[in-house]
Amino acid sequence: MVSERATRTTPFAAMDVLERANRMDDVVHLEVGEPDFDTPAAVTDAAVAALRAGETGYTSSKGKPELREAIAAYYDRRYGVDVSPERIVVTSGSSPALLLAFAALVDPGDEVVLTDPYYACYPNFVRQTGGRISTVPLSADDGFRPRVDAFERTVSADTEALLLNSPANPTGAVLSGSTLDELVSVADRADATVVSDEVYHGLTYEGEDHTVLEYTDDAFVVDGFSKRFAMTGWRLGWMVAPEEYVGHVNRIAQNTLICAPNFVQSGGIAALESGDDFLDDVRDTYRERRDFLVSEVEDWGLSVGYTPGGAYYLLVDVGDLPGDAFDAADFFLEEAGVAMTPGPDFGTNAEECLRISYANSAERLAEASERVQRALESVEITAAD
Ligand SMILES: Cc1ncc(COP(=O)(O)O)c(C=O)c1O
The missing domain is CATH 3.40.640.10 (Type I PLP-dependent aspartate aminotransferase-like (Major domain))
Known part of the structure; x- marks a missing residue:
């Protein structure tokens, strides 16, 4: 019989979203926590x-x-x-x-x-x-x-x-x-x-x-x-x-x-x-991406409410969008081709959130932002509605 321990182990939603996104064409991946840099030579x-x-x-x-x-x-x-x-x-x-x-x-x-x-x-x-x-x-x-x-x-x-x-x-x-x-x-x-x-x-x-x-x-x-x-x-x-x-x-x-x-x-x-020089370079690059993304997300009409000081994630409140965080993640994946991770995986205090990873290039982040903006405008749902 399968152990209780095994049955109580929950799936990792970011990997589920990744698998789904990988079956689609031209998705901007903001769901996984994986650096987009090459390992130092x-x-x-x-x-x-x-x-x-x-x-x-x-x-x-x-x-x-x-x-x-x-x-x-x-x-x-x-x-x-x-x-x-x-x-x-x-x-x-x-x-x-x-x-x-x-x-x-x-x-x-x-x-x-x-x-x-x-x-x-x-x-x-x-x-x-x-x-x-x-x-x-x-x-x-x-x-x-x-x-x-x-x-x-x-x-x-x-x-x-x-x-x-x-x-x-x-x-x-x-x-x-x-x-x-x-x-x-x-x-x-x-x-x-x-x-x-x-x-x-x-x-x-x-x-x-x-x-x-x-x-x-x-x-x-x-x-x-x-x-x-x-x-x-x-x-x-x-x-x-x-x-x-x-x-x-x-x-x-x-x-x-x-x-x-x-x-x-x-x-x-x-x-x-x-690896110290490599680390200094990537840290500067991530910092620029963070600053870009925080300001873009605010332009989407969503609330960030804090500035993350490290790693490459942003937890964004989508409670004002229709449906729950899974619906919001589905909407951005299906309508904008942008993959993000629904918050409930990360605890009850992230239930109304999406986790956005900025471990992706500046070009792809800009592309993602434009797509999200267009998708929100096309259905006229913004945080203000
Ligand atoms: C907070 C945290 N700890 C640990 C890990 C596991 O990393 P790894 O096993 O690749 O060292 C991750 C991976 O995303 C993480 O985000």
Whole structure:
């Protein structure tokens, strides 16, 4: 019989929209969270050289020592934080790292606190380990940044973990260092552990990124190469685990994942060692696209209500359009040929929203905006109606 865990796992709407959009002609894709840049050439060259050199066997389940050292050096360089390579476990993307973190932390019935809106896959990660979800509501009025007092009201002695994500999917909201610090204290007081998803670090448009490791060693950090180095299909990420968890995480990884692909790990070393210029360039480009899109969406007559500080998403309220968010996404796909993701996947506080990704070229974003404008005019529905 199919397990309850399997039946309770919900589909990922962005992928469903993508599949539908891929069956249509000439759609502008604003539904997926995938960089439109090529992976830096130095990374590809390093991986190809490794492949040709025969780096095709298993590696240590924690990852190649050189890669773990490069990740530790990255923490030192970017955040001034000393992380022992011993605490780093390399994974096939940050997704398996999330699964490992919850597998090591959560027993059936344990509470995991996350914000709402959340990255659509988070509840499903918690469900795989039998955890219970409680949410902290976020609002556009606060720029979708979590309020510490709201966390304080939700976190209790039953809480095992707080899942934080900055810059956030689907809102692009960025947590300040001081808020992160305060949330670490909230977790400490409840004897809970922070799991910090930092996969969009590097794509922060104002100010600096702050890792939770600046404030505590007792947190899990989940991170990866997908977003900042345009390496989604390479499947490479990592986790930094609190010392007491490393051996446990590694045993689960040994049994279930064995290791991340060998030659791909060599690409990862090149990305960390030579990717800073690439990252500076793409960040500037994303910032320009964000500014363009925020102003276009307002011209459509829709409300944005905040300026996302990072990642490449915008959560737009479509509550004034006829029907629900699925109808709005259908309308823009069918009538304008522009794919966007309906909000309900991202939580009850995104129910009346669409998530728009600006991981697409300036030309395609301009094309999408014109098409949406025309579609709205053709049926004379605007937010004002
Ligand atoms: C917030 C967040 N975390 C994790 C992931 C997973 O990324 P990957 O497994 O490619 O590292 C994504 C992907 O979209 C994401 O948006």
